[in-house]
Amino acid sequence: MPALKGHPAKPRMRDLPTPMAAEKSSVLAPPHKPAEGPFPLETLRHSMAHLMASAVGHLFPGTKYAIGPPIEDGFYYDFELPRPLTEEDLPKIEEEMRRIAKEGGKFVCTEASKEQARARLKGQPYKLEIVEEIPAGAPITFYSHGSWTDLCEGPHVDDASRLVHFKLLSVAGAYWRGDEKKPQLQRIYGTAWWSKEDLDAHLARLAEIEKRDHRRLGRELDLFTTHLEAGPGLVFWHPNLAIVRRSIEEWWGGELARHGYLPVYTPHIASEELFKRSGHLENYADLMYAPMAIDERPYRVKPMNCPGHILVYASRGRSYRELPLRLSEMGTVYRYERSGVLHGMLRVRGFTQDDSHIFCTPGQLEGEIAGVLELVDLVMKTFGYSFTAFLATRPKEKSIGAPESWEHAIAALRAGACRTGLPLEMDEGGGAFYGPKIDFKLRDALGREWQGSTVQVDFNLPERFDLEYTAAEGGRKRPVMVHRAIFGSLERFVGGLVEHFGGRFPFWCAPVQVGLLPITDAQVPYAGEIASRMLGDLFRVKSFDGAGNLNKRIREAQLEKIPYMAVIGKREVEAKSVSLRLRTGEDRGAVPLEAFLALCREKRASRSLDL
RNA sequence: GCUGGUGUAGCUCAGCCGGUAGAGCACCUCCUUGGUAAGGAGGAGGUCACGGGUUCGAUUCCCGUCACCAGCUCCA
Numbered sequence: 123m124p125a126l127k128g129h130p131a132k133p134r135m136r137d138l139p140t141p142m143a144a145e146k147s148s149v150l151a152p153p154h155k156p157a158e159g160p161f162p163l164e165t166l167r168h169s170m171a172h173l174m175a176s177a178v179g180h181l182f183p184g185t186k187y188a189i190g191p192p193i194e195d196g197f198y199y200d201f202e203l204p205r206p207l208t209e210e211d212l213p214k215i216e217e218e219m220r221r222i223a224k225e226g227g228k229f230v231c232t233e234a235s236k237e238q239a240r241a242r243l244k245g246q247p248y249k250l251e252i253v254e255e256i257p258a259g260a261p262i263t264f265y266s267h268g269s270w271t272d273l274c275e276g277p278h279v280d281d282a283s284r285l286v287h288f289k290l291l292s293v294a295g296a297y298w299r300g301d302e303k304k305p306q307l308q309r310i311y312g313t314a315w316w317s318k319e320d321l322d323a324h325l326a327r328l329a330e331i332e333k334r335d336h337r338r339l340g341r342e343l344d345l346f347t348t349h350l351e352a353g354p355g356l357v358f359w360h361p362n363l364a365i366v367r368r369s370i371e372e373w374w375g376g377e378l379a380r381h382g383y384l385p386v387y388t389p390h391i392a393s394e395e396l397f398k399r400s401g402h403l404e405n406y407a408d409l410m411y412a413p414m415a416i417d418e419r420p421y422r423v424k425p426m427n428c429p430g431h432i433l434v435y436a437s438r439g440r441s442y443r444e445l446p447l448r449l450s451e452m453g454t455v456y457r458y459e460r461s462g463v464l465h466g467m468l469r470v471r472g473f474t475q476d477d478s479h480i481f482c483t484p485g486q487l488e489g490e491i492a493g494v495l496e497l498v499d500l501v502m503k504t505f506g507y508s509f510t511a512f513l514a515t516r517p518k519e520k521s522i523g524a525p526e527s528w529e530h531a532i533a534a535l536r537a538g539a540c541r542t543g544l545p546l547e548m549d550e551g552g553g554a555f556y557g558p559k560i561d562f563k564l565r566d567a568l569g570r571e572w573q574g575s576t577v578q579v580d581f582n583l584p585e586r587f588d589l590e591y592t593a594a595e596g597g598r599k600r601p602v603m604v605h606r607a608i609f610g611s612l613e614r615f616v617g618g619l620v621e622h623f624g625g626r627f628p629f630w631c632a633p634v635q636v637g638l639l640p641i642t643d644a645q646v647p648y649a650g651e652i653a654s655r656m657l658g659d660l661f662r663v664k665s666f667d668g669a670g671n672l673n674k675r676i677r678e679a680q681l682e683k684i685p686y687m688a689v690i691g692k693r694e695v696e697a698k699s700v701s702l703r704l705r706t707g708e709d710r711g712a713v714p715l716e717a718f719l720a721l722c723r724e725k726r727a728s729r730s731l732d733l
Numbered sequence: 734g735c736u737g738g739u740g741u742a743g744c745u746c747a748g749c750c751g752g753u754a755g756a757g758c759a760c761c762u763c764c765u766u767g768g769u770a771a772g773g774a775g776g777a778g779g780u781c782a783c784g785g786g787u788u789c790g791a792u793u794c795c796c797g798u799c800a801c802c803a804g805c806u807c808c809a
Binding site for chain 1: 734735736737738743744765766767768769770771772782799800801802803804805806807808809
């Protein structure tokens with residue numbers, strides 16, 4: 123992943139899958155191929171930014187201009203204005219943009235010396251700052267269209283009349299150079315395309331994303347809440363979503379056992395001593411909650427599970443015969459997040475990680491990596507995500523560990539990936555300060571990218587805790603430690619799933635799997651028989667036998683996005699069958715009861731994504 | 734944390750220039766027993782986020798707090 127511009131690389135703990143879903147700019151290409159124009163889309167969007175800047179300049183005399191680049195799906199421009207913008211300003215700016223575009227005007231490029239540039243940019247502090255940073259000898263260019271001129275590298279479209287299919291989307295505060303110590307500017311985001319169809323398709327996608335927002339579906343489907351009384355960033359899982367989570371956890375527990383993981387449970391609080399030794403207190407104190415005194419000794423709520431797992435490892439002498447030792451836990455951790463960043467289930471202050479720490483010998487590393495990658499693949503396939511893997515190497519700035527260790531670990535990551543046939547893209551210098559890693563970027567049903575699973579080699583903690591094992595040839599050696607989270611946090615993962623599936627969970631983990639819909643009261647007893655039979659087989663069934671007719675009941679079940687609706691009328695009772703309707707709207711007609719039950723068992727066991 | 738916006742019934746929202754609130758859906762009751770997305774009638778439900786201020790009077794105006802929303806910054 124590209125490093126964030128303008129921010130010094132900071133040592134990180136572990137990467138937890140980070141959704142980028144909330145960002146407009148993360149929205150990828152629409153399902154269809156955008157129309158090609160005479161210039162690349164980036165060029166169009168860059169020119170759009172100029173168009174917008176000129177419009178804002180007309181409407182707000184005295185505007186100071188910062189930067190206006192093209193971004194995924196659109197563009198933005200940052201301004202310093204006499205007053206903050208509101209959404210109501212957008213239509214006016216848009217109108218002015220259309221007026222200027224309609225007039226047309228060639229985009230003209232002129233070169234200038236630094237001296238000339240300084241003179242032309244008088245009163246534009248941000249632009250002047252940029253000019254000063256242009257290395258001597260490099261060309262300084264200005265682009266103009268109509269009466270508007272801007273310091274700019276280009277390139278641009280040939281004429282402003284090409285700037286037709288766009289829409290301004292939002293306003294926001296943004297710091298100059300992304301530095302919160304610098305002045306905050308007004309940013310306007312917009313989207314732009316070569317054709318009206320592309321623009322409309324993109325707006326339709328934004329609407330779909332809004333419809334699938336897990337916070338909205340969370341309310342509609344009674345999935346989760348947060349509470350004023352409890353505090354922000356703390357998620358309460360309602361039964362419907364708890365069932366989804368538990369279905370996943372139950373399946374996952376089996377897979378972990380199959381892959382040789384051993385479960386542990388570790389406490390939620392621990393003495394500060396532990397976090398001092400692990401280094402968390404010194405490096406990450408700002409995300410840990412204040413200490414609480416217990417018998418006059420300071421304790422902390424855990425922000426991570428690693429120290430606990432290490433204590434389990436180090437609780438007695440270990441032999442090479444026990445390695446690799448794979449300890450795993452659904453570990454709930456609490457971290458302080460600044461209030462402005464909290465977001466539904468995706469960015470919270472308390473969450474549960476599917477956390478594992480693998481202790482192994484250097485020679486076992488490759489095999490362990492391969493094993494983890496298999497699990498990643500399994501999860502991605504099970505939920506229908508496609509993904510790409512990035513190998514993150516040693517950071518240029520501060521990092522620890524011998525060069526040979528890094529080389530060995532990177533080679534092991536590579537070899538592990540190779541063994542599972544996983545292509546790796548490079549993220550040079552993107553590793554943690556304590557070791558290299560493989561990160562996964564996954565792509566959901568709407569084409570959005572999320573940060574996914576992570577596997578990290580750690581040279582730091584084994585040192586800090588002086589971990590050892592007795593080697594085959596005698597003597598004590600230091601084990602290698604691998605951190606690995608496949609789902610990341612369940613809050614994020616499941617929150618992401620809600621959006622990925624649009625609330626239409628696959629049969630195996632759906633909160634209610636089968637809706638029983640008797641047509642009249644006469645069929646209620648038969649529905650009850652089916653219900654208790656299915657319940658006995660641990661299916662989740664709900665009878666719709668309240669007030670209303672069949673249409674009403676279908677509508678209710680449909681709104682709950684229940685995968686299978688079993689309609690039961692007189693004919694079905696007589697024939698010992700159900701009439702099967704899917705939430706897709708498909709009507710499969712009469713199905714013998716036994717066949718229906720077999721279908722349910724099959725869909726559950728296979729964890730099929732299709733109904 | 735920062736900038737801007739929002740906060741009226743469980744949900745979605747109305748409520749003009751201040752005179753103590755209204756709709757649809759959901760909910761409850763009764764009637765209806767109806768073959769693939771809303772049958773009918775009635776009823777109940779709100780300290781208008783919270784705390785101050787201005788005013789004869791504040792849901793409405795002002796200030797503060799909290800939460801949420803769009804971003805920024807941060808991020809495991």
